[in-house]
Amino acid sequence: MTHHAPRATSLGPGAEFDLIREMLARWDHRAVGVGDDAAILDVPRGDRLVASVDSALEGQHFNRDWLATREISYRAVTAALSDLAAMAAHPLGILVAVELPQAMRDALTDLADGIADAVDAVGTRILGGNITASDRLGLTTTVLGSAFAPLTRSALQPGHTLYITGRFGGPGAAVAAWTGGRTPTPEQRERFARPIARIREALWLAENGATAAIDVSDGLAADLEHLARASGVGIDVDLKLLPLTGGVLDPLAAAASGEEYELVIGSPVPVDAREFERRFGIPLTGIGRATSTNGEVHFRLGTERVAKPEGYDHFSR
Amino acid sequence: MTHHAPRATSLGPGAEFDLIREMLARWDHRAVGVGDDAAILDVPRGDRLVASVDSALEGQHFNRDWLATREISYRAVTAALSDLAAMAAHPLGILVAVELPQAMRDALTDLADGIADAVDAVGTRILGGNITASDRLGLTTTVLGSAFAPLTRSALQPGHTLYITGRFGGPGAAVAAWTGGRTPTPEQRERFARPIARIREALWLAENGATAAIDVSDGLAADLEHLARASGVGIDVDLKLLPLTGGVLDPLAAAASGEEYELVIGSPVPVDAREFERRFGIPLTGIGRATSTNGEVHFRLGTERVAKPEGYDHFSR
Numbered sequence: 001m002t003h004h005a006p007r008a009t010s011l012g013p014g015a016e017f018d019l020i021r022e023m024l025a026r027w028d029h030r031a032v033g034v035g036d037d038a039a040i041l042d043v044p045r046g047d048r049l050v051a052s053v054d055s056a057l058e059g060q061h062f063n064r065d066w067l068a069t070r071e072i073s074y075r076a077v078t079a080a081l082s083d084l085a086a087m088a089a090h091p092l093g094i095l096v097a098v099e100l101p102q103a104m105r106d107a108l109t110d111l112a113d114g115i116a117d118a119v120d121a122v123g124t125r126i127l128g129g130n131i132t133a134s135d136r137l138g139l140t141t142t143v144l145g146s147a148f149a150p151l152t153r154s155a156l157q158p159g160h161t162l163y164i165t166g167r168f169g170g171p172g173a174a175v176a177a178w179t180g181g182r183t184p185t186p187e188q189r190e191r192f193a194r195p196i197a198r199i200r201e202a203l204w205l206a207e208n209g210a211t212a213a214i215d216v217s218d219g220l221a222a223d224l225e226h227l228a229r230a231s232g233v234g235i236d237v238d239l240k241l242l243p244l245t246g247g248v249l250d251p252l253a254a255a256a257s258g259e260e261y262e263l264v265i266g267s268p269v270p271v272d273a274r275e276f277e278r279r280f281g282i283p284l285t286g287i288g289r290a291t292s293t294n295g296e297v298h299f300r301l302g303t304e305r306v307a308k309p310e311g312y313d314h315f316s317r
Numbered sequence: 318m319t320h321h322a323p324r325a326t327s328l329g330p331g332a333e334f335d336l337i338r339e340m341l342a343r344w345d346h347r348a349v350g351v352g353d354d355a356a357i358l359d360v361p362r363g364d365r366l367v368a369s370v371d372s373a374l375e376g377q378h379f380n381r382d383w384l385a386t387r388e389i390s391y392r393a394v395t396a397a398l399s400d401l402a403a404m405a406a407h408p409l410g411i412l413v414a415v416e417l418p419q420a421m422r423d424a425l426t427d428l429a430d431g432i433a434d435a436v437d438a439v440g441t442r443i444l445g446g447n448i449t450a451s452d453r454l455g456l457t458t459t460v461l462g463s464a465f466a467p468l469t470r471s472a473l474q475p476g477h478t479l480y481i482t483g484r485f486g487g488p489g490a491a492v493a494a495w496t497g498g499r500t501p502t503p504e505q506r507e508r509f510a511r512p513i514a515r516i517r518e519a520l521w522l523a524e525n526g527a528t529a530a531i532d533v534s535d536g537l538a539a540d541l542e543h544l545a546r547a548s549g550v551g552i553d554v555d556l557k558l559l560p561l562t563g564g565v566l567d568p569l570a571a572a573a574s575g576e577e578y579e580l581v582i583g584s585p586v587p588v589d590a591r592e593f594e595r596r597f598g599i600p601l602t603g604i605g606r607a608t609s610t611n612g613e614v615h616f617r618l619g620t621e622r623v624a625k626p627e628g629y630d631h632f633s634r
Contacts, residue, residue: 038369
């Protein structure tokens with residue numbers, strides 16, 4: 001399914017098209033020009049195109065008994081949109097490929113609604129997608145955005161200050177509770193089930209000095225390493241400074257907690273954290289700085305040096 | 318994995334990154350700017366952006382014992398690129414999400430090579446992607462292109478002539494042979510395993526009169542219906558005129574054969590089929606015309622009216 005007039009042109013017959021029609025009915029005005037072979041859209045003149053793809057697969061990225069269907073699809077699309085935040089790109093739209101188990105046929109409207117929630121949250125649109133029968137639920141989301149001067153992972157320089165948005169540890173604590181047979185607190189569960197793509201925050205940060213950024217998907221510690229290596233600089237951070245999600249006590253666990261979708265940014269100039277908090281209702285916290293020790297990250301708790309808190313790696317467990 | 322400097326910036330540690338590094342090594346210069354949160358690219362000034370997504374999943378779209386791994390990934394990416402051909406768009410690049418069974422770890426280089434074959438065939442690049450552990454092999458490919466005046470499914474008008482590129486029936490015959498426990502002929506197998514995205518052909522056709530197009534993925538008969546409905550016109554075609562792949566005898570079976578990735582185009586002016594064949598080495602055949610009978614397709618064999626040859630629907634079998 002894809003493109004052209006606003007709203008679907010007529011689709012052909014067949015069960016796959018019935019599923020598409022059902023999703024389009026839920027999406028309403030949010031689906032733009034679905035029905036041709038491809039979507040057609042404009043990139044603002046002077047801007048560059050920004051594109052990224054992200055998959056969320058049952059058993060790999062989530063379990064169906066942890067979340068409602070609508071939360072699963074919201075979260076999958078938001079995780080992909082978070083990559084646009086990391087570049088400070090304005091979203092142009094998404095394309096979503098759904099793998100749907102036959103037994104979940106009745107959950108299709110919830111799945112469509114969660115996708116709609118995610119595009120509504122950042123004010124964007126659904127440009128196309130497809131749907132395939134499968135044994136387990138999966139969503140692969142491509143996000144398209146535009147930016148005049150994108151933030152990158154490779155723009156951090158020695159002397160830059162490192163800031164993080166929001167509070168850490170919620171998703172890790174929620175997953176630890178579920179896998180340990182316990183129930184996470186509502187706040188921790190919410191941070192796992194309803195992450196927020198920090199696009200508005202990123203655009204403001206880019207306008208106010210930030211030059212480098214990464215979003216936290218593998219865990220703060222692991223993503224700081226990615227940032228350091230991509231920029232070829234060192235990083236020195238004090239994890240004692242991390243703002244923690246309620247009920248999270250260990251900053252090392254919080255620094256290993258994946259799928260936070262908060263931002264780490266690097267800025268050559270001080271950023272007004274009070275103004276940021278006033279606008280967005282979440283903290284902006286300076287946690288350290290970039291150094292000239294090539295590619296290495298020094299983790300501290302106050303003055304005490306600590307080992308890298310271990311993050312999340314789908315292929316190693 | 319994604320963006321920025323030409324060639325990967327350093328990636329972090331972990332098994333998933335080892336897999337990405339291995340694919341990047343195979344892709345070499347074909348992977349542009351992988352390593353940031355998203356790819357950054359330019360759309361030619363004045364052009365519109367064209368985007369589409371397509372999935373190829375083991376057991377659903379292919380069986381691993383029918384094809385070599387390198388053919389599977391070539392075919393998956395080519396199927397997605399075919400949607401750019403249907404719009405007469407110049408490819409800007411692809412993003413590919415791979416679902417990889419642990420047991421296929423050693424086949425990763427073949428998988429990467431097949432993706433490289435597909436982008437080489439149309440002269441484009443790999444802009445990003447990701448890789449996830451899975452029970453069965455899957456590739457979801459997003460294609461990005463640009464076009465000044467895209468062909469669409471909705472631009473067919475009464476009186477337009479309908480042309481098709483290439484020969485039909487090969488993929489259907491190959492699948493029928495495999496599912497019947499026989500071996501397809503080399504020519505039929507080749508049409509299934511190594512389809513060609515008709516991008517160069519589409520660009521030439523758009524310059525030489527074509528206004529409407531669709532690529533044949535569901536079968537010629539089904540895709541003619543999609544075209545008729547999207548344009549709100551009728552279509553009258555003589556299936557006796559179909560050029561057939563060697564060894565295919567039944568034009569009705571050829572019109573139901575899916576995943577041909579040939580093009581159907583509609584043109585208000587005659588197109589020089591001899592010049593087309595001289596340039597591209599495949600036939601261009603007029604098979605009928607658009608009529609004013611709203612949304613209906615009349616299938617004929619010569620003068621005899623026939624029922625719609627049934628196509629392929631993943632969800633109904």
